[in-house]
Amino acid sequence: MATPILLFDVNETLLDLSALDPLFQTALGDSRLRREWFLTLQTMWMTATIVNRYRPFNELAEAALETTGARHDRPLSRLDREAILNGVTKLPPHPDVPGALEQLAASGIRMAALSNGTRKGLTGQLRHAQIARFFEAVFSVDDVHRYKPAAEAYKYAAKQLGAARSRVDLVSVHSWDIAGARAAGLFTIFVRRPGHPANPADAKPHLEVADVGELARNIVARRNQRVARSRR
Numbered sequence: 001m002a003t004p005i006l007l008f009d010v011n012e013t014l015l016d017l018s019a020l021d022p023l024f025q026t027a028l029g030d031s032r033l034r035r036e037w038f039l040t041l042q043t044m045w046m047t048a049t050i051v052n053r054y055r056p057f058n059e060l061a062e063a064a065l066e067t068t069g070a071r072h073d074r075p076l077s078r079l080d081r082e083a084i085l086n087g088v089t090k091l092p093p094h095p096d097v098p099g100a101l102e103q104l105a106a107s108g109i110r111m112a113a114l115s116n117g118t119r120k121g122l123t124g125q126l127r128h129a130q131i132a133r134f135f136e137a138v139f140s141v142d143d144v145h146r147y148k149p150a151a152e153a154y155k156y157a158a159k160q161l162g163a164a165r166s167r168v169d170l171v172s173v174h175s176w177d178i179a180g181a182r183a184a185g186l187f188t189i190f191v192r193r194p195g196h197p198a199n200p201a202d203a204k205p206h207l208e209v210a211d212v213g214e215l216a217r218n219i220v221a222r223r224n225q226r227v228a229r230s231r232r
Helices: 017-028 033-050 057-071 078-088 097-106 119-128 151-160 175-183 212-230
Strands: 005-008 111-115 137-140 168-172 187-191 207-209
Touching: 005 151, 017 033, 017 057, 017 078, 033 057, 057 078, 097 111, 097 212, 111 119, 111 151, 119 137, 137 151, 151 168, 151 175, 168 175, 175 187, 187 212, 207 212
Parallel strands: 005 111, 005 168, 111 137, 168 187, 187 207
Antiparallel strands: none
16 A cells, blocks of 8 residues: 655644744733734635635734734734734744654655645745745645635645545644645545644544654564564
């Protein structure tokens, strides 16, 4: 059986958005509004997809900032907006991520990334986090003008990888991402990071792991077992 290709979500799955908390504390007086901003951003990109009016991630991210500030009667200054948006491009990886990707790469596992961010922004994020070298391909919804969880994004990535969708494993911390990938025919792996519960009203992911480190250990162990059996 061919080894699946791992297709990683980026923001919050691989990169830690909590690094923006000090910027939100400065700009809005409450670091917890970082989560509200990202949820607002998610609502905006899903709306853009449903009504078929695509706007680039950067535009929506800034609009979500303005909306979050207005909701709390705390308009952001231009400098605060720029600081937060620039911070998105310089997010650190979660502590488990670099070692896990190293382990997967050393075992010959194919890996790619799929993000709702722009291609330029995504490439810059992965380079800054020093994990770009692990991915054979990087895909942005800019290529199809349909944000995840729309099926077109997942189907496009699988096609570009030259793989049947059933051979591509979507790895994500987001329940909506898991739902979209599963509906598109991908195998789904849900990462149970703190603050990201699974959606009990949706179909369960095919696999759940505590973090990317656990995923790497499981995949590498299964791959080694297959190799050992083939040599008997």
